[in-house]
Amino acid sequence: MLYINDDYFTSEDVEALFCTFDQLDALKKCSNQRIGVCLTHPFHFISLSLYIKEKGGSLAPIHPSTPKEAALRQAEKASCHLLLYGSLEEVIYLPNDLEEQSGVLVQMSSGTTGEPKCIERSWQSIEEELDSYVRQLPFGVDVTPLITCPITHSFGLISGVLAALKRNVEPVIITNLYPHYTINKCKEYPKHVLYGSPTFIHTLVQLLPSKQRIHAVMTSGMFFPDSWFSLLHRASTHVYQQYGCSEVGCISIHPDVSHPSEMGLPLSHLIVETGKQEQPKEIVVQLGRTVVYTKDIGYVNEDGLLCLLGRMDDMINVAGLNVYPQEVEDVLLQEPRVEEAVVYKKADSFAGERVCVTFTACERIDPIQLREWCKMRLAPHQIPIQFHQVDYIPTLPNGKISRKLVKEMEYESTRN
Template structure:
């Protein structure tokens, strides 16, 4: 049915777990309960998720690295009745009130702002997404999904694991995120698609043995830098990208990405509107059968229907009335051979309204004037960063994303 690292679990193994759940007192009348789950054993978590889906219960996945106090806050914030922390044997009861809502998968989303937001998705809406995702799947059905991202989040859980099971294949769930271990898996399964975040994929590319290739790679979560995408194309037969939001899951899929901004074509269960071209951007709006979702992302649609993402609306930098989009500046900086990572953000400016700032990572000290000159030769004057800060590591949120607001000193 699926692998977790090197261990293979069959349908019988999952059914045995489900029989175990049937006997657990805390999981009686599960359709009336909301269960928060923070388990280090990915097999137990995935089995429980499938069980809750089948029984119509509500489940709140929590990243297994979360400490107990934080997991309790998370569980209480989502109105959970029970927290399963570290073990199935020691449930923590939180509420006796019956859940009057239909069964849902609960996700906490912070986007790029850092503000937690509780998102509830019915199992029916997830099934609709899965049917659309599989119907638009551009690879052969026997392609092995290697899921090297958290299966407590929708990208790894729904797109990575559940969609693979839906099309009758057996996913490999990786909890050992050592890039060398990931490489070992892709080598062992030559007809693969590797699901991961851009940072992990980039590290895998750097460590890939000479002559070894990746069959296919799926990226999502944050926009992959242009220089990283170029390196990836040199070793991957195919690069795919998907775009979505916590409220609707994956809504667009690109089967062969050549530009970082190309998010893909709308899946059949949604309609997407955005700007008419690169010079006329607008907020990306996703329309489902249940709701209109205003994403606060700026983008546009190409003539062939490709959705292109440019920036978060909140991240756009207004320099004396002229808009600067961080990704464009980051791509220029990342093209400098010594720079490994760069994030552009804004700060208030008494004269220009806002100014462009950047944090960057490099293995060697780089003089600010060199970078300023590099940017002046490749960007318009108003796009050139005013402030360059070299750091050992760029701070990220628990979900692995960067908060440009926090880097700019804005409390969230």
């Protein structure tokens, strides 16, 4: 069935838990209820997710490290009837008299703003995604998925666990996130595909022994900086990338990434529209009668690959000229001393908006030096007017970099 770290759980173990669920008063009406699930044991969470899906109920996954008060707030925001917190024994009933009409997966998405929003997807739409996703995967049943990202998130739950079960492969879910533990798992399963966040994967490849390679990696969620991407290619035999959004799940898969902006070919059950390389536009996705405006800017290149430039909200308009933060960040990260860089916009009375950057480095860097570096490699309107060096770059709980948080941190530091 599946592994969680070093423990193996069979289909019989799942069936035994299903029998336990059948006896729980809290779950007897799950087909008409929305259930928040914040369980400490990953196997209990997966089994209960499968049970609720099979019964046609609605599931709102909550990360197991979430404090009780925060979990309650999330469950209430998701309109849950009850919350299972910590263990199957602790059931918290919430005021909700409305019966659920059809089963959905409820997810809290923060996007790049950090403001939570509640997104619902029917189990039928998730099955359509899984069918299309498995058909387009660039590897076979002999490749074991090693899942290091949270299984309460769609990337870990749908693309990782459910997709593996769909293709009759036993996934290995890794909750022990000491990098050397995952490195040993990569060695234990020579033909593997590692599902993880860019930040964790970057840490992993830096610690990888010189004679060991990652067989394959599947990343999603944010851009890899060029320097990270080069290191990943040197350490991995195969580099895959997928792109998606909470409203429709995975949108595209790339089987052989040569540049971090390449998101691959769209899945067959979707219609994807965007601009051309010379005129990028918002990426719009159609699933049946549902049309989703992703607020991402992209284009389709000459090979038919979907390419991503960034978020519409992040794009900087300097006197009518568009600046995409990723392009500026790539140039800054080529400077050997710069470790991380986040580009964002500030209002400007003359140009409308201006480019600013917050960065980390292995030593103190004079902003004049960085400005000269950029002048040699960027157009005048792309060159940052402010360089702010910090000790660390703040991230959201899902590991993504938030330009809003970075801008707020820079603002607070200038006030103090």
